[in-house]
Amino acid sequence: MSIILAKNATKMYQSGARQTFALNEISFGIEDGEFVVILGQSGAGKSTLLNILGGIDCLSSGEIFVNNIPLSKMKENELARYRANDIGFIFQFYNLIPTLTVYENIALMKDIKDDILDPAAILDRVGLKQHLKKFPSQLSGGEQQRVSIARAIVKNPEILLCDEPTGALDSETGCMVMQLIQDVCREYHKTAVVVTHNANIAKVADRVIRLKNGRISDAAVNEKPMSIKELEW
Amino acid sequence: MLIRKMFRDVWKNKVPFIAVFLMMFAGNFIFSGITGEYNGMSKTFHSYIEETHLADAWVLGDNFQSSDIDQLKKNPSIDDVEKRALLISAPKSVDDKTIDLYVLAGENNISELKILDGKKYSKNESGIWLDAVFAKENNYEVKDKIELDIGGKKIEKEVVGLCYSPEYIYSIRNGEFVPDHKNNGFAFINEGDIKEIGKIHWNQLLISGTGNLKKTISNTLEGNDTTVVLQKDHTSYSVMNDEITQHKEIGLIFAMVFLFIAILVTITTVHRLLNSQRLQIGILKSMGFHKRSLYIHYISHSTFVCLLGSVFGWCAGYITLPKLLFPIMEEMYTLPKLKSAMVAGSWLLPIACALLCLAVSLAVCHKYLKENAAKILYSNSVEKEYKELPLSFLWKHLSFYGQWNMRDIFRNKLRSSMTILGVMGCVALLFSSFGLFASMNHMSEWTFDKVQTYNTKVTGNYSDEEFKNKLLQSMYGEELMETSAEIKFNGKEENAAFTGVESQDFIRLYDNEGKKIELEEGIALSRNTANKLGIEVGDRLMWKFTGSDEWYLEVVKHIVRTPMTQGITMLKSEMDAEGIPFHTTSIIGEKPDKLLTNSDYVDSVQHKSDLKYALDMMLNASVMLSVLFLVFAVLLGSVILYNLGTLSYMERYRDMATLKVLGFHNLRIKKLMIQQNLWLTIAGIIIGLPTGYGLTILMLSTVQDSIDISVYIPAYAYIISILGTFFLSWMISKLLSRKIYHIDMISALKIND
Numbered sequence: 013m014s015i016i017l018a019k020n021a022t023k024m025y026q027s028g029a030r031q032t033f034a035l036n037e038i039s040f041g042i043e044d045g046e047f048v049v050i051l052g053q054s055g056a057g058k059s060t061l062l063n064i065l066g067g068i069d070c071l072s073s074g075e076i077f078v079n080n081i082p083l084s085k086m087k088e089n090e091l092a093r094y095r096a097n098d099i100g101f102i103f104q105f106y107n108l109i110p111t112l113t114v115y116e117n118i119a120l121m122k123d124i125k126d127d128i129l130d131p132a133a134i135l136d137r138v139g140l141k142q143h144l145k146k147f148p149s150q151l152s153g154g155e156q157q158r159v160s161i162a163r164a165i166v167k168n169p170e171i172l173l174c175d176e177p178t179g180a181l182d183s184e185t186g187c188m189v190m191q192l193i194q195d196v197c198r199e200y201h202k203t204a205v206v207v208t209h210n211a212n213i214a215k216v217a218d219r220v221i222r223l224k225n226g227r228i229s230d231a232a233v234n235e236k237p238m239s240i241k242e243l244e245w
Numbered sequence: 246m247l248i249r250k251m252f253r254d255v256w257k258n259k260v261p262f263i264a265v266f267l268m269m270f271a272g273n274f275i276f277s278g279i280t281g282e283y284n285g286m287s288k289t290f291h292s293y294i295e296e297t298h299l300a301d302a303w304v305l306g307d308n309f310q311s312s313d314i315d316q317l318k319k320n321p322s323i324d325d326v327e328k329r330a331l332l333i334s335a336p337k338s339v340d341d342k343t344i345d346l347y348v349l350a351g352e353n354n355i356s357e358l359k360i361l362d363g364k365k366y367s368k369n370e371s372g373i374w375l376d377a378v379f380a381k382e383n384n385y386e387v388k389d390k391i392e393l394d395i396g397g398k399k400i401e402k403e404v405v406g407l408c409y410s411p412e413y414i415y416s417i418r419n420g421e422f423v424p425d426h427k428n429n430g431f432a433f434i435n436e437g438d439i440k441e442i443g444k445i446h447w448n449q450l451l452i453s454g455t456g457n458l459k460k461t462i463s464n465t466l467e468g469n470d471t472t473v474v475l476q477k478d479h480t481s482y483s484v485m486n487d488e489i490t491q492h493k494e495i496g497l498i499f500a501m502v503f504l505f506i507a508i509l510v511t512i513t514t515v516h517r518l519l520n521s522q523r524l525q526i527g528i529l530k531s532m533g534f535h536k537r538s539l540y541i542h543y544i545s546h547s548t549f550v551c552l553l554g555s556v557f558g559w560c561a562g563y564i565t566l567p568k569l570l571f572p573i574m575e576e577m578y579t580l581p582k583l584k585s586a587m588v589a590g591s592w593l594l595p596i597a598c599a600l601l602c603l604a605v606s607l608a609v610c611h612k613y614l615k616e617n618a619a620k621i622l623y624s625n626s627v628e629k630e631y632k633e634l635p636l637s638f639l640w641k642h643l644s645f646y647g648q649w650n651m652r653d654i655f656r657n658k659l660r661s662s663m664t665i666l667g668v669m670g671c672v673a674l675l676f677s678s679f680g681l682f683a684s685m686n687h688m689s690e691w692t693f694d695k696v697q698t699y700n701t702k703v704t705g706n707y708s709d710e711e712f713k714n715k716l717l718q719s720m721y722g723e724e725l726m727e728t729s730a731e732i733k734f735n736g737k738e739e740n741a742a743f744t745g746v747e748s749q750d751f752i753r754l755y756d757n758e759g760k761k762i763e764l765e766e767g768i769a770l771s772r773n774t775a776n777k778l779g780i781e782v783g784d785r786l787m788w789k790f791t792g793s794d795e796w797y798l799e800v801v802k803h804i805v806r807t808p809m810t811q812g813i814t815m816l817k818s819e820m821d822a823e824g825i826p827f828h829t830t831s832i833i834g835e836k837p838d839k840l841l842t843n844s845d846y847v848d849s850v851q852h853k854s855d856l857k858y859a860l861d862m863m864l865n866a867s868v869m870l871s872v873l874f875l876v877f878a879v880l881l882g883s884v885i886l887y888n889l890g891t892l893s894y895m896e897r898y899r900d901m902a903t904l905k906v907l908g909f910h911n912l913r914i915k916k917l918m919i920q921q922n923l924w925l926t927i928a929g930i931i932i933g934l935p936t937g938y939g940l941t942i943l944m945l946s947t948v949q950d951s952i953d954i955s956v957y958i959p960a961y962a963y964i965i966s967i968l969g970t971f972f973l974s975w976m977i978s979k980l981l982s983r984k985i986y987h988i989d990m991i992s993a994l995k996i997n998d
Contacts, residue, residue, distance in 0.1 A: 068906055068990040089910065096908025107903040111652035116645065123645070124908045163907075 014041035020074035036226040052223035096124040100164030104176040154185035261514035264888035268507030269554030278566025279496025281585035304450035323454035363387040363406030372405030379430025414481035551602035555595030667885025668929020674878035676937025679962035687957035699751040699833035705847040722834020723747040741812030767802035926974040
């Protein structure tokens with residue numbers, strides 16, 4: 013059963029008489045527990061799709077169902093609850109709160125969800141046990157992204173949405189981060205949607221959706237996903 | 246093209262730039278307004294006393310002879326001497342009006358009259374020259390007849406001129422707060438036109454001269470019972486000078502406070518602008534724009550707005566503020582028409598403000614523009630190294646959000662301290678606004694309910710024992726002696742009031758803490774006089790009545806707080822015991838029989854209600870000052886809180902957008918934002934209350950020495966200042982927090998800050 017199902021999803025921007033389609037009647041399905049990569053060049057519509065999946069933007073027409081619930085029917089408060097309970101975001105630039113320590117950045121999630129996982133255990137899992145009391149500015153980029161992953165996982169969401177998670181990192185650190193995302197998804201049984209323009213990352217995905225000018229140019233299941241260790245870019 | 250960009254940048258960041266404009270406007274408005282006002286008063290005052298040749302000294306005695314004048318004139322430091330007689334008179338059949346009638350022996354070349362209507366004064370003219378303000382209040386005109394009663398002798402004269410006298414710029418009777426032109430005035434007459442009163446005792450000499458006049462006169466008239474009053478000690482001169490100094494100080498204090506805040510607001514505004522334009526700066530640099538043109542461009546934003554605010558504020562203040570203040574001054578002082586006058590070089594203030602703004606902007610710009618294009622484009626310039634909170638044991642018990650806010654406050658020290666400073670200014674102004682108003686009001690209560698408890702004071706000639714006793718019986722009253730005295734202590738001399746009382750039933754004494762004092766022996770000295778001469782309880786001082794030659798040595802038994810009469814208070818019994826003459830000048834007590842007050846022995850009758858009314862008139866000026874403080878408090882508070890609140894919102898925008906993406910509700914984020922503003926407001930209030938108290942003391946200390954106002958802060962001043970500031974802070978936080986609903990979550994995924 014598809015955890016995410018898009019039916020003729022369209023996002024159109026109107027500027028005077030001119031219409032621009034960021035997403036143009038796309039339809040796809042993502043299965044529970046899959047590691048999906050949405051691939052495309054700049055302006056292809058991949059970020060728009062991620063924003064809509066995350067409930068921070070809305071469609072012009074069509075529908076996206078998450079667990080059979082149509083996102084377009086949700087009110088603002090319901091969307092906030094959806095983001096709090098079902099979605100874990102991993103940002104390109106980490107978006108950690110600079111005035112909170114590593115531990116506090118994770119524990120902050122207690123405020124929006126009661127049944128979060130143990131922050132200390134999660135931080136241990138992502139290899140940051142020794143940095144609990146540090147502030148984000150005292151960490152490297154890779155370490156900050158690991159905090160961001162821990163923050164997404166600690167809520168125990170069903171879906172992880174990753175927006176160019178390696179975009180601000182070097183190749184080696186990027187691989188480590190990707191490995192971590194994949195590992196925790198498998199370990200905690202999460203569905204991951206990774207948006208990227210890096211075609212190499214697509215090689216490790218269970219499913220790859222290629223976007224071009226707001227349309228799906230190709231959507232296929234990767235029969236033989238490559239190990240991240242073999243990746244290089 | 247960069248100029249066009251500058252205008253657009255200013256428009257885009259209009260809130261902080263409006264704050265810069267308003268603060269610069271307010272600072273310059275107050276400065277130019279008050280300087281224009283006090284300098285206008287000062288110029289009018291000095292040119293008036295110069296034009297009318299105000300005497301350099303007055304010699305008061307019993308009866309000066311021509312030989313005294315001849316002797317004085319022989320001194321090279323004395324240019325001219327005129328003699329005259331001061332007689333207390335009353336317009337006939339009006340029981341509570343008095344006119345100081347001056348009989349001139351010759352021409353009037355010293356302390357000349359300024360004629361407003363009628364004939365110029367001449368020793369050959371007959372008729373009377375009447376106080377123009379008294380005449381206006383009592384409907385006298387030139388050619389009217391006026392009947393005067395001088396110690397029981399009646400004269401009737403034609404009013405030949407209406408005039409001002411430089412000696413009557415400020416004139417009040419004992420126990421009064423503001424000049425009462427309806428009941429008190431002055432008049433001048435020639436010696437040759439007042440034969441009906443018989444022999445004249447020339448009791449005043451007017452001296453024009455230079456050097457140490459007091460010493461010269463005392464040496465020349467040695468052996469005579471005289472008192473010398475120098476120009477600087479004359480009420481008209483000293484009170485006017487004190488008033489001018491007071492305005493100068495108040496104006497400077499306020500202008501400096503606002504300009505200081507304006508500079509701080511400028512610093513944060515430039516920071517914010519440059520921070521938000523890092524990318525643009527990098528692009529412009531990489532395109533080849535010279536560092537100098539970028540410096541000029543970014544400095545010009547704030548300098549332009551600052552110059553605009555300063556120039557507009559300066560002009561508006563100079564034009565409007567004196568016009569608002571002069572009518573109040575004209576109630577108090579009788580001067581020719583007051584006009585505002587610019588202090589030389591004061592127009593430089595807007596330029597100085599713009600230059601200062603330019604300097605601080607330059608310093609801020611240097612921080613952002615010094616790097617090369619690549620570094621500006623690709624670095625996170627706002628990423629501040631963050632460390633644990635100082636004194637972490639204090640904060641660890643705070644809630645999670647509390648700690649977060651506390652860290653944000655410490656992380657943005659400039660912004661936070663400016664918010665605290667702004668709130669502090671707002672509270673201090675609100676507090677002193679109410680403090681000033683309450684202290685002034687309290688003075689009325691203190692004076693009429695605590696110190697002067699009599700209902701009526703009848704001033705007159707009490708040489709007739711039978712009449713005096715009748716009046717005493719009618720009023721259930723007691724005798725009072727009010728005159729002036731000279732005090733000597735440790736080589737210092739001071740003129741002061743002398744009050745002799747029969748008991749402490751109608752005039753009570755209180756110490757600094759407001760505790761009632763029972764004076765039994767020695768003297769009680771007012772705090773203002775004691776402070777001036779450095780006298781403490783137990784000290785011995787020399788004093789004599791003005792015009793007398795006999796000095797007395799007395800121990801100061803108490804230092805007392807008294808609102809109006811500053812000087813010595815002594816019991817009649819103690820005076821009798823020490824052989825000091827007690828001359829009754831008034832009877833104080835209950836309201837007397839009307840028939841008695843109509844007597845020729847009575848000069849004036851003052852009722853408590855009239856005095857209270859006069860005080861209320863004086864309070865009008867303080868109400869205006871309080872309202873002015875209130876307006877500036879709200880302006881300062883609103884501008885600072887809104888501007889810095891917006892800055893805080895901008896700086897935390899990404900964090901708040903991230904929280905929204907993560908699933909936080911708007912209300913939770915709103916609470917976080919309001920909490921910080923609330924804390925900074927509390928900190929500002931804690932510092933602001935003592936600052937406001939200090940400001941109230943400072944403002945009250947600028948009041949003339951003849952008045953002693955104790956600081957009285959009722960509970961409502963605290964409550965309104967605190968609640969008012971909270972309300973303002975809450976309103977602005979509420980207004981700002983509405984922005985949270987408009988946070989663009991998508992931007993959180995894209996901004997790299």
